[in-house]
Amino acid sequence: xxxxxxxxxxxxxxxxxxxxxxxxxxxxxxxxxxxxxxxxxxxxxxxxxxxxxxxxxxxxxxxxxxxxxxxxxxxxxxxxxxxxxxxxxxxxxxxxxxxxxxxxxxxxxxxxxxxxxxxxxxxxxxxxxxxxxxxxxxxxxxxxxxxxxxxxxxxxxxxxxxxxxxxxxxxxxxxxxxxxxxxxxxxxxxxxxxxxxxxxxxxxxxxxxxxxxxxxxxxxxxxxxxxxxxxxxxxxxxxxxxxxxxxxxxxxxxxxxxxxxxxxxxxxxxxxxxxxxxxxxxxxxxxxxxxxxxxxxxxxxxxxxxxxxxxxxxxxxxxxxxxxxxxxxxxxxxxxxxxxxxxxxxxxxxxxxxxxxxxxxxxxxxxxxxxxxxxxxxxxxxxxxxxxxxxxxxxxxxxxxxxxxxxxxxxxxxxxxxxxxxxxxxxxxxxxxxxxxxxxxxxxxxxxxxxxxxxxxxxxxxxxxxxxxxxxxxxxxxxxxxxxxxxxxxxxxxxxxxxxxxxxxxxxxxxxxxxxxxxxxxxxxxxxxxxxxxxxxxxxxxxxxxxxxxxxxxxxxxxxxxxxxxxxxxxxxxxxxxxxxxxxxxxxxxxxxxxxxxxxxxxxxxxxxxxxxxxxxxxxxxxxxxxxxxxxxxxxxxxxxxxxxxxxxxxxxxxxxxxxxxxxxxxxxxxxxxxxxxxxxxxxxxxxxxxxxxxxxxxxxxxxxxxxxxxxxxxxxxxxxxxxxxxxxxxxxxxxxxxxxxxxx
Numbered sequence: 001x002x003x004x005x006x007x008x009x010x011x012x013x014x015x016x017x018x019x020x021x022x023x024x025x026x027x028x029x030x031x032x033x034x035x036x037x038x039x040x041x042x043x044x045x046x047x048x049x050x051x052x053x054x055x056x057x058x059x060x061x062x063x064x065x066x067x068x069x070x071x072x073x074x075x076x077x078x079x080x081x082x083x084x085x086x087x088x089x090x091x092x093x094x095x096x097x098x099x100x101x102x103x104x105x106x107x108x109x110x111x112x113x114x115x116x117x118x119x120x121x122x123x124x125x126x127x128x129x130x131x132x133x134x135x136x137x138x139x140x141x142x143x144x145x146x147x148x149x150x151x152x153x154x155x156x157x158x159x160x161x162x163x164x165x166x167x168x169x170x171x172x173x174x175x176x177x178x179x180x181x182x183x184x185x186x187x188x189x190x191x192x193x194x195x196x197x198x199x200x201x202x203x204x205x206x207x208x209x210x211x212x213x214x215x216x217x218x219x220x221x222x223x224x225x226x227x228x229x230x231x232x233x234x235x236x237x238x239x240x241x242x243x244x245x246x247x248x249x250x251x252x253x254x255x256x257x258x259x260x261x262x263x264x265x266x267x268x269x270x271x272x273x274x275x276x277x278x279x280x281x282x283x284x285x286x287x288x289x290x291x292x293x294x295x296x297x298x299x300x301x302x303x304x305x306x307x308x309x310x311x312x313x314x315x316x317x318x319x320x321x322x323x324x325x326x327x328x329x330x331x332x333x334x335x336x337x338x339x340x341x342x343x344x345x346x347x348x349x350x351x352x353x354x355x356x357x358x359x360x361x362x363x364x365x366x367x368x369x370x371x372x373x374x375x376x377x378x379x380x381x382x383x384x385x386x387x388x389x390x391x392x393x394x395x396x397x398x399x400x401x402x403x404x405x406x407x408x409x410x411x412x413x414x415x416x417x418x419x420x421x422x423x424x425x426x427x428x429x430x431x432x433x434x435x436x437x438x439x440x441x442x443x444x445x446x447x448x449x450x451x452x453x454x455x456x457x458x459x460x461x462x463x464x465x466x467x468x469x470x471x472x473x474x475x476x477x478x479x480x481x482x483x484x485x486x487x488x489x490x491x492x493x494x495x496x497x498x499x500x501x502x503x504x505x506x507x508x509x510x511x512x513x514x515x516x517x518x519x520x521x522x523x524x525x526x527x528x529x530x531x532x533x534x535x536x537x538x539x540x541x542x543x544x545x546x547x548x549x550x551x552x553x554x555x556x557x558x559x560x561x562x563x564x565x566x567x568x569x570x571x572x573x574x575x576x577x578x579x580x581x582x583x584x585x586x587x588x589x590x591x592x593x594x595x596x597x598x599x600x601x602x603x604x605x606x607x608x609x610x611x612x613x614x615x616x617x618x619x620x621x622x623x624x625x626x627x628x629x630x631x632x633x634x635x636x637x638x639x640x641x642x643x644x645x646x647x648x649x650x651x652x653x654x655x656x657x658x659x660x661x662x663x664x665x666x667x668x669x670x671x672x673x674x675x676x677x678x679x680x681x682x683x684x685x686x687x688x689x690x691x692x693x694x695x696x697x698x699x700x701x702x703x704x705x706x707x708x709x710x711x712x713x714x715x716x717x718x719x720x721x722x723x724x725x726x727x728x729x730x731x732x733x734x735x736x737x738x739x740x741x742x743x744x745x
Contacts, residue, residue, distance in 0.1 A: 085113035093154035109362040116158035120149040120433035122377035129392040129552035131178035131577030136191035143195025163189040163243035167588040170223025172501030175533035179577030202361030213258030237713035274318030287320040287352035296325035320349035389554035389561030390570035404568025413483035427553025428498025447559030466509040486526040497533025573664025575624035579617040591621040591734035622733035628659030657693035
């Protein structure tokens with residue numbers, strides 16, 4: 001049998017079986033959570049009435065999503081278009097909608113989508129920074145503001161939140177997610193879904209959200225975007241899937257398939273993850289959209305021989321709407337005639353898409369009021385963005401202490417290529433909305449001038465972000481010698497993280513580290529502010545800089561928010577959502593790893609470690625300092641036994657601000673199952689609370705644990721709660737030492 005015949009046979013098997021995983025494309029259905037059929041979309045009378053009127057061509061047209069006006073107008077001429085993305089501007093969108101609603105036979109409105117990742121007009125900190133807040137309300141505020149601005153400007157649908165958990169800092173898209181922990185990612189992703197959608201996403205202030213990328217995209221080998229992911233079933237379900245499961249339970253409207261393969265099967269053709277898990281076990285009733293040309297790329301992956309094969313693999317697997325490529329429209333009727341896809345599969349996809357359009361209220365209100373388009377951030381939105389940025393920054397070091405700076409300081413030198421940066425403070429995926437390109441972020445220099453109006457503030461770049469020229473060092477040193485304190489602002493440009501922005505070396509780019517060394521040579525006090533979209537390898541800064549503030553890409557109010565922290569208006573309380581490696585050769589390094597039979601032991605050569613590098617991260621997950629100090633003690637458990645069915649244990653601890661100023665602490669709870677049939681991570685985050693305490697004040701934080709917190713998925717993707725001892729750790733990072741235990745019975 002030749003290659004094309006084999007693929008045709010696979011397509012026929014899928015069509016005949018109606019379950020993608022019954023063919024050669026995925027793990028056997030028996031390995032899924034208990035579910036035999038795809039969850040049907042809600043049966044809505046309006047959808048059913050419309051579906052009965054539709055021709056096969058019109059049905060296939062609803063499965064098509066295009067990304068520019070010209071192609072959209074061409075497709076609308078034959079009524080074969082379901083939605084448009086990346087077209088911005090209320091007038092442009094209304095013009096396209098008028099064609100769909102007034103000139104096509106069935107008058108079905110278009111859905112308009114856009115990558116509203118961390119802001120539409122008002123750019124909030126990047127999602128990785130929001131992860132540092134350990135505060136779901138920060139993600140929710142971003143989503144709520146973004147939804148209001150985007151919907152009033154004609155957008156209905158955002159391709160967010162991205163909830164890809166990853167252990168790979170070289171991967172540029174780490175900036176778009178919440179880091180290395182599935183529990184933290186779940187809490188923030190659910191908050192963002194609710195912020196976008198509210199209780200009713202037909203509201204003029206809400207958007208339909210999209211959980212992406214389904215699934216395991218964060219496991220791309222080598223951190224290279226679009227690359228292969230080889231993952232066991234237990235890790236897929238324990239590590240990558242939890243945020244998606246929770247988002248479905250929270251009512252997310254849509255899901256986007258990922259670019260990667262999953263154990264040899266591309267996600268866009270993977271019936272196990274899309275059909276059996278998402279639409280089956282999770283009961284997802286919205287629609288699945290492909291990523292950009294994701295269906296077409298099944299050919300390059302080697303799953304499909306041509307566009308017809310690609311469509312025959314993707315639609316039965318569970319991809320309902322095709323973005324950019326046109327294989328569904330082009331080959332759908334041919335595939336029906338060949339029985340490689342079925343009418344039921346097409347109808348299921350169309351139902352899902354039409355139902356979301358009805359839930360968005362598009363049939364009743366297809367147009368947007370062009371006078372209400374949001375072209376500039378409101379004062380309230382700017383205030384929320386500034387607060388979010390302040391809550392998202394992490395103080396990594398503060399010897400002396402150098403920080404906070406006195407507002408009465410006489411002179412400040414700002415040094416470094418990002419000291420006057422504007423759009424680089426926004427980070428990746430910014431500026432797509434109307435107004436964003438005309439509202440540059442506040443620079444660090446301007447933020448410092450506003451925070452210390454009596455100070456003389458000078459600026460010297462010293463170097464570029466990624467250049468080799470050191471001729472500016474002398475001027476930077478002169479500025480530092482003339483000032484009371486120097487703020488060195490270094491890091492990455494916005495283009496160095498995000499999609500298609502993998503880096504093989506995650507040191508400070510260019511000669512920026514040398515610039516920091518030059519400032520150190522002056523002998524004057526200095527502070528390093530990092531602006532970046534990923535963890536960096538910064539052992540030199542760790543050893544030589546008196547103070548380090550991780551600001552990430554802080555958004556439109558970035559300069560003001562950085563100054564708020566530098567001068568103590570905001571006491572930093574953020575924590576790292578991802579481990580910082582000591583060197584790139586240490587990657588992957590993450591706190592929630594499994595033990596080996598020979599854990600690292602500096603005194604024993606024959607243990608799991610490097611000869612030339614200290615074990616452990618430079619900064620661990622959950623780490624972050626404050627301008628005050630805290631003590632966590634008094635750990636108590638409400639019981640020493642938890643029944644495996646219906647059991648509950650309350651874990652409480654006392655946290656006290658032992659310093660001289662008010663501040664925030666994030667109390668974190670970790671669990672370990674030391675003996676299990678599937679080896680468990682050395683620690684798993686299962687609770688966190690960010691609390692604000694006045695100097696000398698105390699409070700008690702309480703966490704409730706259930707069997708869901710101690711259970712895990714096995715290699716048949718079955719959830720297990722096993723009897724035995726569970727260790728509890730509570731503290732202010734993943735290195736917490738306050739411990740107790742209970743027994744699952």
